Amino acid sequence: MTARPRVLVVDDSAFARKVLREVLVGSGRVDVVGIARDGLEALEKIEALAPDAITLDLVMPNLDGVGVLKALPPELRVRAVIVSVSDAESERGAEALALGAFDVVHKPTTLASATLYDLGDELVRKVLAAVDSRTADRDTTAVVAPRAAGGLAPAALVIGTSTGGPQALTRFLTALPKDFPLPIAAALHIPTGYTDSLARRIDGASLIHVCEAAEGLVMRPGLAVVARGGVHLRLDRRGADVVARLDAEPLGATHRPSVDVLFASAAAAYGGQLLALVLTGMGTDGLAGARLVREAGGTVLAESPASAVVYGMPRAVWEAGIAVEQHSIDTMAAAVLRKL
Numbered sequence: 396m397t398a399r400p401r402v403l404v405v406d407d408s409a410f411a412r413k414v415l416r417e418v419l420v421g422s423g424r425v426d427v428v429g430i431a432r433d434g435l436e437a438l439e440k441i442e443a444l445a446p447d448a449i450t451l452d453l454v455m456p457n458l459d460g461v462g463v464l465k466a467l468p469p470e471l472r473v474r475a476v477i478v479s480v481s482d483a484e485s486e487r488g489a490e491a492l493a494l495g496a497f498d499v500v501h502k503p504t505t506l507a508s509a510t511l512y513d514l515g516d517e518l519v520r521k522v523l524a525a526v527d528s529r530t531a532d533r534d535t536t537a538v539v540a541p542r543a544a545g546g547l548a549p550a551a552l553v554i555g556t557s558t559g560g561p562q563a564l565t566r567f568l569t570a571l572p573k574d575f576p577l578p579i580a581a582a583l584h585i586p587t588g589y590t591d592s593l594a595r596r597i598d599g600a601s602l603i604h605v606c607e608a609a610e611g612l613v614m615r616p617g618l619a620v621v622a623r624g625g626v627h628l629r630l631d632r633r634g635a636d637v638v639a640r641l642d643a644e645p646l647g648a649t650h651r652p653s654v655d656v657l658f659a660s661a662a663a664a665y666g667g668q669l670l671a672l673v674l675t676g677m678g679t680d681g682l683a684g685a686r687l688v689r690e691a692g693g694t695v696l697a698e699s700p701a702s703a704v705v706y707g708m709p710r711a712v713w714e715a716g717i718a719v720e721q722h723s724i725d726t727m728a729a730a731v732l733r734k735l
Contacts, residue, residue, distance in 0.1 A: 400526040401428045403444060405437040405463070406452040406478065411502065411511065415450055415478065418515030425522060434458025434466075441471055448474040448525045450518065451496070453487040461487050464494040474525035478502050478518070489592035492561035492585070497525040497704070499586050524677065528558070528705045547692060549734055550668035551614065551630075551637070553661045554581035555654030555684070557676025559704025561585065563724050564674070565597050568619055570728035573602035576735060577670070578614035580622070580630055580639070582657040584650050584676065587625035594621045612639040622652035629660035637664050650680050654708070658684025667692025670734055672727065673718065674698045676708035685712045696730060697721050 402425050404415045412430050419425040428444050431437035433455045441449065453460035464475060477499045479488050488499055498521045503510045556563055560583035568579070585593065591607040598605035601619075606612075608620040608628050614637045622628035629640040640660075643651070654673070658681060661669050671688045673681045675698055685695045697709035697718035702725065712718040722730045 399424060399426045400447040400523065401426050401444070402522055403427075403429050403431060403437070403440050403446040403449040405431040405434070405440075405449055405455075405460070407432055407455040408452070411452070411478070414511045415518065418512060418518060419450075419522065422515070422519040424519060434460065434463040437463050438466055441467065441473055445471075446473060448476060448497075448522050450478050450500075450522065451475045451491075453477060453479050453491060459487065461490050461494065464491055464496060474528065476500060476518070476521050476525055478514075485588045485592045488586075489561070489589050489596055492589065493565045493593065493596055495559075495562045495704075497521070497528065498558060499589070501586065524558070524705075547667040549577060549670035549694070551661060551665045552577045552579045552670045552672070552731065553630075553657055553688075554579065554672045554674060555583070555658060555676070555681035555708065556581070556674035557584040557650075557654075557678065557680065557705070557708060559675035561593055563698065563702075563704070564593075564621070565600070566724050567672075567674070567727050568597050568603065568605060569600045570725075571601070571603050572732075574617070575603050576616045578616060578637070579603075579619035580608070580614065580628060580657060580661065581619065582622040582628055582652040582654045584652075584680070585624050587623075590621050590624045597621075608639045608641060610639065610641045613637070614639065622657065625651055627652050627656040629656060630664045631660065632664045649678070653684075654681035655684035659687050662687045662691040662693060665691075665693070669693035670731065671695045672698075672731070673709050673712045674724065674727075675703035675705055677705045678707055679711040681708050682711045682715060682717070685717045686715070689717050694719055694734065696727070698727065699723050 451460045474497045594607045605619045695718045699721040700706040702723035
């Protein structure tokens, strides 16, 4: 019988600690091995207990959640699920995600409320996913030989990612040179309210310009736009220009923004001059869109299992024969530059 995941709950609110512990233990699928009241105690407990995952508050005395992620040495890296009041903590949340936090669960603004129990199912699901990503069997052997790619030089780059995406996107975009000649559009599954902070944070560390997508924004070389959480990002051709369009439809899409929606619109706008990257993420969003990119004559690359936090989205396009190459996130920028 497989042992249940061992989780440490980190929060400065006694009520929040009580509820989080109850919902995790009550699921019957998780063991809570300890609690921590602030970031300093969290670091001590992580070293002493070696949990499989932690739930991590962002605003705490002595050392906040971001400080915990920064202070963890490589040998103590543990999957962290942020439990956050999103509007008040979006800057910290974006930084935590860029530092490698696994996912975010929103807690109500009024903590001493029974509504905190309502996040139980989501919390358990994301904690289990975090542990699965940590223990998944990964094939880190040599990448299969590249498959035939499109023949046209790229005129634009699109990126799709999900779990682990903020960190992957940060590492990729900050590796690009100042004179990068393509416009870039990225869709990632991230809570509403975080994308502007994330884009500004990446922009500050990048040689290219990075911003949150805005309606009518003209795509230009050296500009990377990040889809806004909660709405789809489309690229539409308007004469000689391609512009960003924000749209809530289709409402039935599994994710909003959807990688499939972005890729499909970009394939229509750029045809065979499109290069698409599918990076770390859970599920198969991007598979249908990547297929349209290839059918239009474009090229698709995937992140390899060696670096993907969750090898789900990249696996889907690789095993479907759509991606022509796999690369770790630290070599992806060089691989893209070779395509230009």
